[in-house]
Amino acid sequence: MRNALRVLAFDLLAPLAAIAGLLYVGLALDWPTWWVSVCSVLCVLIVQGVIVDFVLYRRDGVTVGTDDEGPMLRLVVVGLAAAALAVAVVVGYTRWTVPDRTMNADAAEVVGIASSVAEASATFTPQDPNASIDRATGLMTAERADAYRKEFAAVVKELASKNIAGQASTISAGVEAIGPAAASVAVVMRGTQNAPGKPPDVAVLALRVTLSKDSGKWLVVDVTPINAR
Template structure:
């Protein structure tokens, strides 16, 4: 029973764990050519070691795991297998877990920015006609902010003269596309417009918000309506 345990622990588990770790690293790295070559060589060496161990077991009746005179060699085999597993875990963490976490954080951030700027762009009060557009401009790149302010100036003057106010709230928002430095978010709003002497007018607005990352900060480059086809 003792020998069976040692065979499983030192003769079977380490080579299997090492090969599995090498293959896992290859999957995580998407099998670049250099790793295909490296993994192939290392796997051949592992298989050769297993074959030698089997031959010695048939000839001498002992294996690496059951040889009482080879504790140092057993320790080295376990250390190498452990190093391979640790390397596999590290590669998987930095190739998958870290980017997935960053993508999730970026998605949450761009949706929050998009909803805020969409609501600000569709909100207006005659008492402070530039308040909402100033909030929107603060979330935009410099050129886009200036363009938005210039476009809004004429509209703000007309709405102020008529005493019209508008308020918008987000119904739904979602990421259409996102990458390391650019993103597109669709936002659906419910807008309510109030004018003196008239009942409130409700409308559903759909906007597309284009964002890019500048020095680690997401900024809006474009805000445009989504037209139904």
């Protein structure tokens, strides 16, 4: 029974684990040409080692796993198998887990930024007419911030002269598309406009906010109505 377990662990499972680790690395790397060559050579060497082990068993009646005079050889076999599995775990984590976490973090960040800019675009107080503009432009690229201020300068002056206040809150926001350096977010808001002597004017607004990533920071590059024709 003891020998059977040693054969299973050292002569069968260890080589299979090493081959599985090498194949997993290839899968994680999407099988580049250089790894196809390396993996093929290593797998052939492992298979050859298993064949030699079987031949020695037929000749001497012992294998790597059952040879009491070869503990160092068993240690090497286990070490190589463990190394292959460790490399597979590291490569899989680096190629799959980290990018997924980064994308999820980016998605959450761009939605938050888009919602803040969209709400600021539809928010206005006569007492502090530039507050919402400053809030929005703080999340924009320099070029877009300058254009945004010019676009809303006349609107701000008119609303302030009429003592009109506006407030917006996000109903829902979601990522339309996202990549390593660009994203598009759709934001649906409920906007309320209050004018002296008039009932509140409530409307549902839909905006598309596009962003770019510069030096690790997401910034807004454009804000447009989704239903624009």
